[in-house]
Amino acid sequence: MNDQKRETTPAAHLSGLTKQFPGFKLGPLDLVLEPGTVVALVGPNGAGKTTTLNCMAGLMVPDEGGTEVYGAQVHSSRTEYRRDVGYVGEEGGFFQRWTVSRNLAFLAELLPGWSRDRAQQLSERIALPMDKPVGKLSRGNKTKLALVAAMAHRPRLLLLDEPTSGLDPVVRAEVLDLLWEIIEDGEHAVLYSTHVLSDINRLADELVFLRDGQIVLRTGRDELSERWRRVSFRLSDDDLKLAGIVEHRRVRAEHQVITRDSEETLRQLTELGAEAVEVSRMSVDEIAVQILKEGHHVARTEG
Secondary structure, three states: OOOOOOOOOOOEEEEEEEEEEOOEEEEEEEEEEOOOOEEEEEOOOOOOHHHHHHHHOOOOOOOEEEEEEOOEEOOOOOOHHHHHEEEEOOOOOOOOOOEHHHHHHHHHHHOOOOOHHHHHHHHHHOOOOOOOEHHHOOHHHHHHHHHHHHHOOOOOEEEEEOOOOOOOHHHHHHHHHHHHHHHOOOOOEEEEEEOOHHHHHHHOOEEEEEEOOEEEEEEEHHHHHHHOEEEEEEOOOOOOOOOOEEEEEEEOOEEEEEEOOHHHHHHHHHHHOOEEEEEEEOOHHHHHHHHHHHOHHHHHHHO
C-alpha cells in the first residue's frame, strides 16, 4: 500500500486540532495522512481516539485548529469533503425500526455519489440480513451495515472508530477480511482507531500512538518490528546503562531486557563482554503495549 504513487494533496491534514472537555483536553494535534496509507490510531480507552475521528468527520467542532480532507476544510460552509469521507463510528445513526434495505435506500437518496451496485455487492459479500430491522441486528451485523454505508459512495478517506471492538472471533475475522479487501487496492487512505492491538499486525502501515489526548509517537509498523527485541544475557555488572532499554529485569545471574534499539544494545553488549546472549523478536502488539506503558518517555527517545 505504501508503494502506491501518492497524490500531492494529503488525504487528511490536522493542524493544531484541539478539543477540550471538563477534565480532558485533546491536542493540539498535527497529523498528515497521505493517500494510499493505512494508519492505526492506537491508545487506551479515554485517550481521545473517538474525539479525533469525530472532529475529522465533521461531527464535532474543534475549539482550535482544524482538518482538511483532500484540501477541503472540514469545518467550513463548503461540503466537498463529505463525498470523500466514509465514517464508521460507535453509533451508526440508522433508523432502528427500519429494515437494513430501507436504511440503505434512504442513504442512497441522501448521499452524493452513492452506488446502489456497490452497496448491494458489499451487502452480499458479508451476508447482511436486508429484511431485518436494524434494532434487531447483532452487534456484528450493525458493524457490517456501518461499513457498507461508509463505503457505498466510494470515499477516498475512511475513518473507522474501533471497527472490531466487541465482536465475536468469527464476525471479527469477517470484518477484517472485508477491510483488507477494501484497502489492499491502495486507493484509499484509512485512519482507524483501536485498542485491539492484534488488529494492527494485519492492517496498518503506520501507527500513531495517542495517550492522554496527545500523540506520543508516530512510526512505521515494519520499523518497530525491526528495532524492538527481547534480549537475555549474562553480565556481572549490575549497574547497566545500555542504549534503548525500555524494561530491565534480573533473574538470578541473567539479565532480561526489552530494547527499542536492538542494534545499538547488542553492539554495547559485545563491547562489555556479555555472555549467553539470546535475542527474540516481539510482535507489534507486544511492542505497542510497551509504548503505551512508557508513553512520553518512549516517544521522546524514539525521536
